[in-house]
Structures are given as structure tokens and as C-alpha cells.
Amino acid sequence: MCVIIGLLSGVAAFAQYNEQDIRDYITQYSDVAIQKMQEYKIPASITIAQGIFESACGKSRLAVEGNNHFGIKCHNEWTGDTILIDDDELQECFRRYTSVSESYTDHSLFLTTRKRYSNLFTLDIMDYKAWARTLKQDGYATNPQYADRLISLIERFNIARLDTLCQEGGTGKLVVSAETAKPPVQSGKPVSKPSSTDKHGKKVFTASGSEYPSDQSPFTYRKVFKNNNTYFVIAEKGDTYEKIAQDILVMSDNLRKFNDVGPNDEPMENEIVYVEAKARSNPMRVHTVQEGETLRYISQRYGVQIRYILKYNMLEEGAVLHPGDQILLRR
Numbered sequence: 001m002c003v004i005i006g007l008l009s010g011v012a013a014f015a016q017y018n019e020q021d022i023r024d025y026i027t028q029y030s031d032v033a034i035q036k037m038q039e040y041k042i043p044a045s046i047t048i049a050q051g052i053f054e055s056a057c058g059k060s061r062l063a064v065e066g067n068n069h070f071g072i073k074c075h076n077e078w079t080g081d082t083i084l085i086d087d088d089e090l091q092e093c094f095r096r097y098t099s100v101s102e103s104y105t106d107h108s109l110f111l112t113t114r115k116r117y118s119n120l121f122t123l124d125i126m127d128y129k130a131w132a133r134t135l136k137q138d139g140y141a142t143n144p145q146y147a148d149r150l151i152s153l154i155e156r157f158n159i160a161r162l163d164t165l166c167q168e169g170g171t172g173k174l175v176v177s178a179e180t181a182k183p184p185v186q187s188g189k190p191v192s193k194p195s196s197t198d199k200h201g202k203k204v205f206t207a208s209g210s211e212y213p214s215d216q217s218p219f220t221y222r223k224v225f226k227n228n229n230t231y232f233v234i235a236e237k238g239d240t241y242e243k244i245a246q247d248i249l250v251m252s253d254n255l256r257k258f259n260d261v262g263p264n265d266e267p268m269e270n271e272i273v274y275v276e277a278k279a280r281s282n283p284m285r286v287h288t289v290q291e292g293e294t295l296r297y298i299s300q301r302y303g304v305q306i307r308y309i310l311k312y313n314m315l316e317e318g319a320v321l322h323p324g325d326q327i328l329l330r331r
Contacts, residue, residue, distance in 0.1 A: 017057040022157060025057040030162055032104050037166045040108035041121060044162035045128045046135070047107065049150045058100070061085060066096040070107040118299040126163055128154050145249055152249055155222055203292040205300040206270040208214060209234050222247055224275070226284050229301030232274045235267035248275045260296050260306055278305045281312075281330030302329055 026048055031043035031050075054071040055063035062068045074093035094249055097103045111117045116138050123130045132150040140146070154160055165225040190264035198204050212225040222233045222244075233244060241261065245252035256263070258274045267273050282302040289298075295315075299306045310317060312328040321327070 021057040021059070022052055022153075026054055026157060026159060028058075029047055029100070029104070032101055034162055034166045036104055036108045037125075037163065040110060040112050041125055042108055043125055043128050043131055043160075044166055045154045045159040046131045047104065048159050049132075049153045050135075050140075051104075052153060053149060062094055062098075066094060067100050067103050068094055068097060069100060070102045070105060070110070072110055082249075111277065126160075126167070128160055128163065145251070148246065149249055150245070173237075197292070198265075202294055203297045204268050204271050205297050206268065207234060207272050208270065227272070228279050230274055230278050230303045231276050232272050232303075235269060235271045235273050237269045239269075239273075240266050241273070244273055244275075250275055260299060272300055274300075274303070278303045280305060280308045284329050286325045287329060289321045289323055289327060291323050293321060295319065295321065298327055298329075304329055307328065308313070 016071060027111075029048060029051060030044070033047040035048055036042060038045040038185075047054070051069040052056075055069040058064070058069065062071065062083065062085055066081075068083070072095050074095055078095055080096075083096045084091040085094055095103075095106065097106065111120060117135075117136060119134050123134060126148060129151050132147040132154075135141070135150070136147040143149075175318075176180050190296065209223065209225050212227055215224045215226060215231070224231050224233055226232070233248065235244065241255050241259075242252045244267070245255045248255070255273070255275065256265075258277055259267075261267075278299065281303050284302060287302065289296055295306050298304075298321075299309060306317075309315070309327065310319070312331060
């Protein structure tokens, strides 16, 4: 699925890219990332991951017109060419380079010559997680999920192989295919038939996924599905909302809010878990309540926010439904 990138800075806010673009980017720039790791002792995996996010796989305006793949602004010491782009403020000054390679070199110099990033170079060069978290801590990006996104990207596409290749003295491009980018498939027992009620005896909406259109997300190995134009994943055995949130790269509090659950609730195996806010209505219009169904069950089944269901039916929060009740799903 194409993803609108608006997570790091305005300079990449409207560039679209997909998984193949990510693989192509890794293949194209792995050699220069390894070279900079050898010269400046910055993990190639971190450099590539930052380049992907900051430049939208080289598709952002800043990358296309300015060869700037790391969102580096002018700052007082910059004497080279510049490009003005709306970011945190209107028409901010960014560095313009003559080549992408020059951008990679300046990124390395930017980290190695600034005191605020000195903590990075006390870390194990093979510990990309520590590097990602320290970059965020030291202020490279304001997005609270910046470190998690770098880590997820590195793990999803096995980019840490670049660091190993560099340590072994290797150079050259690393070709990343759809197969090598996937984590190993784990064999196991067939999925058991899911239960239809939770620990409170309330009916839970589960799915196999085959009845919904599927999609791919660059940020997770999980298969993503769509119901009522809203993306969801299917909970696996032993999943928690925190684990799913980490895999999907959303805040766990938001994930619980999207799915109308409390702080002590966890998803059942094969339960639908929405990864974005549900819609305000559903074309189905009316649902006839069956035994054991709740407002949450109907909300999850049709992908409609509970507050709108309450509004359409003039119900109070916590209303008890009865078999045969007609519930409006839109005006």
C-alpha cells in the first residue's frame, strides 16, 4: 500500500512510497552507507533508515530538487546552495547538494562534528536500537515515534545486514528482494477456531482475514486488512495491544482508543484490531441485534465509531442492547 508520509517533517509530508520503493532505496544507496560507516563510524543501517524516512525514499521535493536526503537545514555555518520549503515554519532554509552522495557525506559530518550528538559515538556501532533511541533523545527529530520507526524499518527489511557486511570488510550494493526483506516464516500448528466471547462473556468480533481485502504496510510484517475503508490487523495468540502498537508503530493509548478497550483489556486470538480511527458511518445503514451483541461488537464489525452509533440511535453511553433491536449505522 502506498503510504502518505507526514510523520517526520513537512519536507516529506506529501511524498508517497511503498515497500518496493524501500527495497530499491536500500539497494541503490547501501554502498554509500557502508562507505560512510567505514569513514565516520555511523551504522549504515541507521543512515539508510534515516534516508528512507527523511526523503520518502528519495521522492520528497527536498530530495528531488535539493538532493537532500536527511532533512538538514541551513544553520548559520552553511555557505552552500539552499532551497526554501515549508516545514515547521513557512519557507524554511534547507541545504541543497550537487549529488545524493554529498548529502550522505554532510549527514555524517553533521553527526560527527556537533557536540549534541557526541553520545552516539560512545555506543556499540552494531547496536542500531541504541543509536536510534539516542538520535531521538539528542533531538534529531521531534516525532515521538522516530526511534521506533527507525528500528522497525531496520528489522522489517533486515537492514542491519549492512552493518555486518561493513564489519566484515565488504562493500558494494546489497540487493534487497521481497523475499529477503521478509522475516523467516515460522511453522506451527494450524490456527485454532477462535472463541466468540471474551473473559467478561461479551461477544467479540473475530475474523480470518480471507473475507476482507488485504494490503501491505512498509512499517510492519503483519498483514493489514481493510473494513469500511479502515485498516486493521488480526490479533495473534498471545498478542497485547502494546505489542501490536509497537509492531504497527502507533501509540498504544491510541490503539486502545481506536478499539474502545480499557487499560486492562487485551485482544483475543483472531480479534480484529483497528490501527486507525474507525469511520463515522457504514453504507449498510441498519443492523439487527443478535443475542449477546454489544455496541462495541457492532462498532468493530462495521468499522463505525461508537459515539456516532450512539448519536444516530439517540442512545446513552453504556446502553444495553436486546435481540431484535434495530441499530442505525448512518443517518
